[in-house]
Amino acid sequence: MSNKDYYDILGVSKNASKDEIKKAYRKLARKYHPDVSEEENAQEKFKEVKDAYEVLGDEQKRANYDQFGTADPGQAGGFGGFGGADDFGGFGDIFDMFFGGGRRRDPNAPRQGNDLQYRMTLEFEEAIFGKDTEIYIPQEESCSTCQGSGAKPGTHPETCSHCNGSGQLNMEQNTPFGRVVNRRACHHCQGTGKMIKDKCTTCGGDGRVKTRKTIQINIPAGIDHGQQIRVAGKGEEGVNGGPPGDLYVVVQVQPHEFYEREGDHIFCEMPVTFTQAALGDEVEVPTVHGRVKLKIPAGTQNGKTFRLKGKGAPNVHGQGHGDQHVRIRVVTPTNLTDRQKELLREFHEISGNKPADEQEDTFFQRVKRAFKGE
Known part of the structure; x- marks a missing residue:
């Protein structure tokens, strides 16, 4: 039986569809790819994910794995009579899993x-x-x-004499269960099964x-x-x-210095003067699609938000456009002239010198009632 749960490695259920398995593999492969991942032990995890997908992504191998615990039903054989050093009736391959050999692959x-x-x-x-x-x-x-052979033009790679082209070496090992074979990548040819005497000068x-x-x-x-x-x-x-x-x-x-984006919607702040907010006005608002006129009603409060339908970002899947939300910011005047100050004092007196929260049913009054439970 395999000592690794391939379903657990890919994070899918045993009833997962082929598409779900493929999607999980691609996600994890990108996450743990050694060239881009910053995860710890990324190379080892990437190999586990790849091995799991090679089994679960193949219908026949998956069926064998579900039934026998291995993609190769020959590895599920019983404790048959031991043959030569390289023949254990399928039992040697099981030992390979525990002693680091793994499955033999064609280099x-x-x-x-x-x-x-x-x-x-x-x-x-x-x-x-x-x-x-x-x-x-x-x-x-x-x-x-060299057309990818690695050999100098006019020459050819030769079969590795140490592994006879298999790319792996068999190492005998004595265990309490008897003598078993542990397969390792051939270090003479780096697992390729080939030796290059005259190397290509372009690729070395x-x-x-x-x-x-x-x-x-x-x-x-x-x-x-x-x-x-x-x-x-x-x-x-x-x-x-x-x-x-x-x-x-x-x-x-x-x-962007003016716009902010959330999904397909765009947000911005539009500054207006005190008089524009109090008396109302029509202002031009910049959007990514060009300038748009926006009517500011009289008595508009600071923070009031208006929606410009369809003036947001286009949906990346072609499903229309988002909206642009314009938040009003009333700018308090500075550097007032004497005449302006005089008029503001007169306005204040006409208002009865009452605080803003006593003049009308304002936001401040609603907050007070909320605290009092009104």
Whole structure:
């Protein structure tokens, strides 16, 4: 039986659908990818997540795992008679799990390339309206000189004589259960199963070179801070003919000096004078879509909010626009002239020299009643 619960590793139930398993894998793979993750033991966790998905993402392997506790039903065999040092009737593979061997994999099998992440900074308006742009991604690709073989042109990699091309070495180990085999990656060929005598001078025998690619990106209108764009097939190239990974562009939006955004809605403060608020007026309010006239009713109080329908950010999924909410801020006049001070004193006297909370059913009176339980 496997000593790891693959469902628990991916954080899904045993009844999870294939799409749910795939979604959980992609989320965790991005979280623990060694190239971008700052999590502790990210590389080990990334391997666990990948191993779990390789089993649960395959219907046959998942069925075997659910029934036998392993993706390979041959590993669930009984305690049959021991054969040679490399043949334990399926029991040796179970011991491999406990002694660090793991499942044998073909070192030359196609493997998907790594996903890449790119952080892009946008101005406030760029996020509102979107744009087409180019980004430059550093990545590895197959060496064009040796066509990815790692060998000097005119030569070829040779089969590793130590592991006979398997990429793994069998190490015998005596245990209380008998003699078992522990499989390890061949350190002579680094698990590739091949040896390169004459290395390619361009890539130094790696078969891959670092390069920088230009990629066209469409930023959709309405994208918000922290959201990401998936560009399929623009990650690192696959290995041994495997498919490429994906590119994830994470958006960071610069704050604006006048606007604030919450979802599809935009908020702002509009300063007005005391007389505009008291007598009423029509003012122009800036929006991301241009200037809009807003009627300020007479007696408008400081903090009053008005809604401009449809003047917010477009929904990134194309579901209309949000609104713009305009909060009125009454500006107290400063540096008054003598005449202005005289008129304000006259206004104060006409008002009966009463405090604001005694003149009418004001906000202050409502607060008092709330405290008194009225």
